[in-house]
Amino acid sequence: MTNTLSDVTWILAFALLALAPLAIAGIALMNTGLGRSRSAAQSLLGSVILVAVAAIFFAIFGSSLAGTATQTGAGVTVAGKFWDLSGHAPLLFGSAGFHSAETLRAPLVAILRIWSVVLLAIIPWGSGSDRLRLPAASAATVVSAAVLFPLITRWTSASGWLGQLGVSFGLGAGFLDSSNAASVHVFAGITALCVIWVAGPRKGKFPKPGVSTAIPGHHAVYVLLGCLLALVGWIGSNGAASLLLLNSPLTGVASTALNTMLSASAAVLATFFITRARFGKPDASLCANGWLAGLVASSAAAGLVGPGSAIFIGCVAGVITPLLVELLELGMSIDDPSGAIVVHGVVGIWGLIAVGLMGALAAQADRAAQVLAQLVGIATLLGVLIPVVYLIFRLLNKIVPFRAESEGERLGMDLYELGGGAYPEFVVHRDEFHR
Amino acid sequence: MRFAGFFLLFAGFFLSLAALVLLPSLTVRFAFVLCALAIEATGLTLAVRSHMAEALESQR
Numbered sequence: 001m002t003n004t005l006s007d008v009t010w011i012l013a014f015a016l017l018a019l020a021p022l023a024i025a026g027i028a029l030m031n032t033g034l035g036r037s038r039s040a041a042q043s044l045l046g047s048v049i050l051v052a053v054a055a056i057f058f059a060i061f062g063s064s065l066a067g068t069a070t071q072t073g074a075g076v077t078v079a080g081k082f083w084d085l086s087g088h089a090p091l092l093f094g095s096a097g098f099h100s101a102e103t104l105r106a107p108l109v110a111i112l113r114i115w116s117v118v119l120l121a122i123i124p125w126g127s128g129s130d131r132l133r134l135p136a137a138s139a140a141t142v143v144s145a146a147v148l149f150p151l152i153t154r155w156t157s158a159s160g161w162l163g164q165l166g167v168s169f170g171l172g173a174g175f176l177d178s179s180n181a182a183s184v185h186v187f188a189g190i191t192a193l194c195v196i197w198v199a200g201p202r203k204g205k206f207p208k209p210g211v212s213t214a215i216p217g218h219h220a221v222y223v224l225l226g227c228l229l230a231l232v233g234w235i236g237s238n239g240a241a242s243l244l245l246l247n248s249p250l251t252g253v254a255s256t257a258l259n260t261m262l263s264a265s266a267a268v269l270a271t272f273f274i275t276r277a278r279f280g281k282p283d284a285s286l287c288a289n290g291w292l293a294g295l296v297a298s299s300a301a302a303g304l305v306g307p308g309s310a311i312f313i314g315c316v317a318g319v320i321t322p323l324l325v326e327l328l329e330l331g332m333s334i335d336d337p338s339g340a341i342v343v344h345g346v347v348g349i350w351g352l353i354a355v356g357l358m359g360a361l362a363a364q365a366d367r368a369a370q371v372l373a374q375l376v377g378i379a380t381l382l383g384v385l386i387p388v389v390y391l392i393f394r395l396l397n398k399i400v401p402f403r404a405e406s407e408g409e410r411l412g413m414d415l416y417e418l419g420g421g422a423y424p425e426f427v428v429h430r431d432e433f434h435r
Numbered sequence: 436m437r438f439a440g441f442f443l444l445f446a447g448f449f450l451s452l453a454a455l456v457l458l459p460s461l462t463v464r465f466a467f468v469l470c471a472l473a474i475e476a477t478g479l480t481l482a483v484r485s486h487m488a489e490a491l492e493s494q495r
């Protein structure tokens with residue numbers, strides 16, 4: 001891949017990357033608002049710490065495994081095809097950093113990857129809200145940022161074995177993912193599921209089989225403000241990915257930004273009407289989840305579909321989100337306060353399928369072959385990541401326990417881990433959930 | 436039950452790879468990959484059911 005960026009395009013790519021951390025701020029606020037008031041400071045401080053841990057461990061180790069687009073990675077040859085499984089770039093971007101970089105693309109892609117791994121780190125944090133200990137979350141982040149995320153990023157990149165399915169096996173353009181939906185969102189959804197399995201539900205959440213206690217988020221304003229911040233961040237990251245990973249022209253970046261907005265809008269409207277129809281009034285936290293689901297679906301598809309398709313993709317994301325959030329809680333006893341399994345995992349998978357069904361293809365390309373490439377990618381993500389991540393977390397749990405002690409859950413994670421609350425002047429209310 | 440579920444998830448993944456390597460026709464490959472995803476869904480269901488029982492037990 002050569003550097004084809006003009007100065008103007010480079011400045012635009014950097015400006016878009018500068019917006020992307022707002023997605024991280026948005027998710028952190030949403031995680032905090034959807035948890036209890038007595039865990040708010042731990043939640044937000046935890047997000048900051050996890051951002052730091054993820055950035056440092058990815059920079060030191062992960063960047064080496066993720067490799068660069070111009071360098072052939074390490075892999076195996078099976079059935080006469082080379083399967084690129086891992087990069088082998090120097091640790092910490094090489095001893096000279098990017099001073100010796102020949103093109104601008106490498107440093108910009110590195111920044112995009114760091115934003116991505118940071119986003120990946122804080123998404124499961126919200127799912128473990130009110131009982132997940134920060135040291136355990138940090139240990140899990142080290143594994144994700146240093147090893148798992150780089151490998152998945154490599155596999156799904158244009159030079160990885162999934163990205164090469166088109167060249168190797170004639171499957172369309174290979175696995176397509178316009179803005180790291182697979183390596184960030186699907187992976188984050190799987191990580192959230194494994195965190196919940198290892199940490200268990202909050203005390204009092206499931207008093208009897210088939211019965212779930214509602215534990216509402218403590219701050220709807222944080223949650224909805226987080227949604228608006230996330231939109232700006234998503235436009236930045238999707239736009240930058242469109243320039244850097246898809247080599248889109250400037251018109252393509254505008255189209256990506258438009259599709260991101262349309263997808264989120266369609267999703268939130270769909271969730272608004274679904275929750276209004278089901279509960280009589282729209283539900284603020286589910287609408288926030290719907291909005292975020294629209295953004296997640298756009299991560300897979302925004303750079304590769306038209307505006308009509310973006311609206312349809314967002315609409316489907318907005319319909320399935322409230323229904324599946326309810327199913328997971330009531331039907332499967334999964335206590336996911338932030339809804340990350342559905343919003344990031346399931347909707348991320350929907351976005352990847354939608355790219356195969358509706359994405360722009362080359363003139364001679366076969367639609368069925370492209371869908372097949374997407375399905376193979378999804379089978380890989382589910383079949384490899386769920387067992388591997390769960391087993392790693394079970395091992396980590398023996399070294400660094402994931403779940404706070406019962407006393408910590410009763411006091412709240414703020415007092416338990418930080419020694420002070422987020423709202424010290426508020427009167428502490430009666431504990432109605434912990435039995 | 437949980438580990439049987441994980442075994443099925445791995446099995447689905449390997450079946451999808453085998454379909455790519457061993458089968459020439461797009462239609463047959465498609466059918467095999469769909470079967471692989473169905474096996475993974477079964478594995479995930481087993482793992483979820485195992486953890487449902489554990490989640491309810493932890494509340495007692």
